[in-house]
Amino acid sequence: MGKRFARAAILIRNGAVETVFVEDAPGVNASGAPAILMALEATNV
Numbered sequence: 001m002g003k004r005f006a007r008a009a010i011l012i013r014n015g016a017v018e019t020v021f022v023e024d025a026p027g028v029n030a031s032g033a034p035a036i037l038m039a040l041e042a043t044n045v
Contacts, residue, residue: 007031
């Protein structure tokens, strides 16, 4: 089998990648909905 990538989420604004959240351990912390919502709220201040 080929190499697999970790779970990730990407925040895109106006067609450009703004932030990439990549999990470095098992589970969903960095790429989960709460983390993404916090990042969105922080950029809208």
